[in-house]
Amino acid sequence: MFAWSLAIRNLRRRRLRTALTASGIVVGISMMFILLSLVSGMEAQTRSMIRALGGADITVSNSTSFRGGMGGGGPFGALPSPSTLDASIAEVISGIPGVYAVSPQFSFSGSISGRRITIYGIEPASYEIVTGGLNIVEGRFLAENSNGEIIVGNALMEFLNLTLGQTVSLSAGQGGKERTFNIIGVFETGMVFQEYAAYITLADAQDITGEYGVVTQILVKCEDPSIVSDVASLILSTVPGVRVTTPTAVIQQASQTLNTLTMFFATIGLVALFAGSFGVVNTMIMSVTERTREIGVLKAIGAKNHQIMKVFLAESLLIGLIGGGVGVAAGGILAYLFPMLTSGLFSVGASPFGMRNAGLSGRAISNIRLATPAITPTNIAICFSLGALVGILAGLYPAWRASRMKPVEALRHV
Amino acid sequence: MSKLIVRTINLSKVYRRGKVSIPALNNVNLQISAGEIVGIMGPSGSGKTTLLNLIGGLDKPTSGRIFVDGLDITALGEGELADYRLRKVGFVFQFYNLIPTLTALENVEIPLALAGVPKSERRERALNLLRMVGLEARAEHKPDELSGGEQQRVAIARALANNPSIVLADEPTGDLDSKSALALMNLIKDLNRRNGQTFIIVTHDPIVAERCTKIYNIRDGRIETA
Numbered sequence A: 001m002f003a004w005s006l007a008i009r010n011l012r013r014r015r016l017r018t019a020l021t022a023s024g025i026v027v028g029i030s031m032m033f034i035l036l037s038l039v040s041g042m043e044a045q046t047r048s049m050i051r052a053l054g055g056a057d058i059t060v061s062n063s064t065s066f067r068g069g070m071g072g073g074g075p076f077g078a079l080p081s082p083s084t085l086d087a088s089i090a091e092v093i094s095g096i097p098g099v100y101a102v103s104p105q106f107s108f109s110g111s112i113s114g115r116r117i118t119i120y121g122i123e124p125a126s127y128e129i130v131t132g133g134l135n136i137v138e139g140r141f142l143a144e145n146s147n148g149e150i151i152v153g154n155a156l157m158e159f160l161n162l163t164l165g166q167t168v169s170l171s172a173g174q175g176g177k178e179r180t181f182n183i184i185g186v187f188e189t190g191m192v193f194q195e196y197a198a199y200i201t202l203a204d205a206q207d208i209t210g211e212y213g214v215v216t217q218i219l220v221k222c223e224d225p226s227i228v229s230d231v232a233s234l235i236l237s238t239v240p241g242v243r244v245t246t247p248t249a250v251i252q253q254a255s256q257t258l259n260t261l262t263m264f265f266a267t268i269g270l271v272a273l274f275a276g277s278f279g280v281v282n283t284m285i286m287s288v289t290e291r292t293r294e295i296g297v298l299k300a301i302g303a304k305n306h307q308i309m310k311v312f313l314a315e316s317l318l319i320g321l322i323g324g325g326v327g328v329a330a331g332g333i334l335a336y337l338f339p340m341l342t343s344g345l346f347s348v349g350a351s352p353f354g355m356r357n358a359g360l361s362g363r364a365i366s367n368i369r370l371a372t373p374a375i376t377p378t379n380i381a382i383c384f385s386l387g388a389l390v391g392i393l394a395g396l397y398p399a400w401r402a403s404r405m406k407p408v409e410a411l412r413h414v
Numbered sequence B: 001m002s003k004l005i006v007r008t009i010n011l012s013k014v015y016r017r018g019k020v021s022i023p024a025l026n027n028v029n030l031q032i033s034a035g036e037i038v039g040i041m042g043p044s045g046s047g048k049t050t051l052l053n054l055i056g057g058l059d060k061p062t063s064g065r066i067f068v069d070g071l072d073i074t075a076l077g078e079g080e081l082a083d084y085r086l087r088k089v090g091f092v093f094q095f096y097n098l099i100p101t102l103t104a105l106e107n108v109e110i111p112l113a114l115a116g117v118p119k120s121e122r123r124e125r126a127l128n129l130l131r132m133v134g135l136e137a138r139a140e141h142k143p144d145e146l147s148g149g150e151q152q153r154v155a156i157a158r159a160l161a162n163n164p165s166i167v168l169a170d171e172p173t174g175d176l177d178s179k180s181a182l183a184l185m186n187l188i189k190d191l192n193r194r195n196g197q198t199f200i201i202v203t204h205d206p207i208v209a210e211r212c213t214k215i216y217n218i219r220d221g222r223i224e225t226a
């Protein structure tokens, strides 16, 4: 359609004005793009963190959290040992409707080579079913007959200078024994603080601590992710004296926080865009005024009002598309450079999600940087179409004014 | 005598500027036969442009009726009038009024595009029209690369694009030297002979007047037959 040719020719004839006008949109769009990329980056990190927490749908533990003193030592302190539950509760829970599988776990604060860390005693088979297992990067996972075998986190391996196949001495502190274990596997989670931990069999854990017949957590997998919160409240009402933690609740809380962030950032970007759109309105009004005679001619030739509107809407849409395209590109480059520009800044002061799961210490999580922007196709699409939208909206009034001109009066214009 | 193409009945136009009324046309009754080249002459401010704009559907009369090809255009709505201008009328202006950013060819294509003629056919037809006015070789030139006479010939090609029944020209030679004016009139006479289009030309120019088949004189908004 000739509307596009007219619009393109006109923008080209006024290159400088086009560039200046589009740059008003570029500022808003690139800001928006950086901010959205930051939020996406945080979202991705939150997701991987939650995944790393362990894949159990529900964690059941004693309603009184901890026993014993605080753990200490090392760059990442282990948690104090949690209160215990009777192991028979696992069977009660597995009988609750909606529960697919359960896996008992005994976690305690122990020490390897004098370093206090969190030790998890697990039942390997059910653990894999319920959580999806550990990410083993060297060696192998525990088996049912893994007495005296231990899996150690990669970070701890490096910290203590351990090697696969080595024998380490493990002690449970007061009231517990000291025993030697053979390192048969190394796991990684991507979260350093989670790798300052080790896994042994449940039987070994109970043996070392001398606490037979009890567990500290029961990990639960539900039949369907959608029923997790229902199952969790069913457990609460069926089993007395327990507390439940659902990562989905954590996810919900996290995504709520992110939504708030997104809204906040989006508002800032929109304000910038709004300011930029005034430049477009101004330029388009100028363009309409300059071309009054041309509008008169087009009408005399037989152009209908909507066809005149299209000519000017095409022009402002093109400005919006240029602004959106350049804005996304500029924002993308800045978002890419962002981690380098802000390294050291932007670490989160405290655990933003208030997690109190075993294995997560507040001090450890504070060292995770949450500000690596993620450039996603969705964000590109959003920002690009936002530019187009601003172009169209900013062009509406000037285009409407052009379309309503009286042909005779427009033709008299010099 | 051939059939009537334009007929005005008691056509009046009064412009209002605040409290002041300016009568521009006063009970004009005009009959124009198909295939004529009509010249409209008269002193400045006598209402020539006003009359042309009314016949061309660019403006609405204060009272009276205009029939073009049997159709009462004073009864048409805004959209219908645009359609009427697109298909039935061609306009030629004193200062050519080509779109400066478009080439000669594209300028001729506009009315075709507005009428929904598909792209490929549009080009072909626009080229034929330019050939008809002898400007095929200048198809890719922008208006500012053409002389006044050439621009006016492009304007004629544009006016004829949708094969209108009447072509309205307001002082088409007003900005041309006498040689270009003569060439333009010869072109108009030629087109009139070949296609039978009716031309209504407002003019002060004797070169034009001599080549019209009929002249109307207008004074103070009234027609005085020659």
Ligand SMILES: Nc1ncnc2c1ncn2[C@@H]1O[C@H](COP(=O)(O)OP(=O)(O)OP(=O)(O)O)[C@@H](O)[C@H]1O
Pocket: B015, B016, B017, B022, B023, B024, B042, B043, B044, B045, B046, B047, B048, B049, B050, B051
């Ligand atoms: N839009 C308008 N508002 C007010 N008065 C107008 C308007 N257009 C024309 N007139 C007046 O109407 C009268 C006729 O004008 P018109 O343009 O038809 O004259 P014309 O014969 O074409 O003159 P010229 O030869 O100078 O072009 C003039 O007095 C003019 O001032």
Ligand SMILES: [Mg+2]
Pocket: B048, B049, B050, B170
């Ligand atoms: Mg005039």
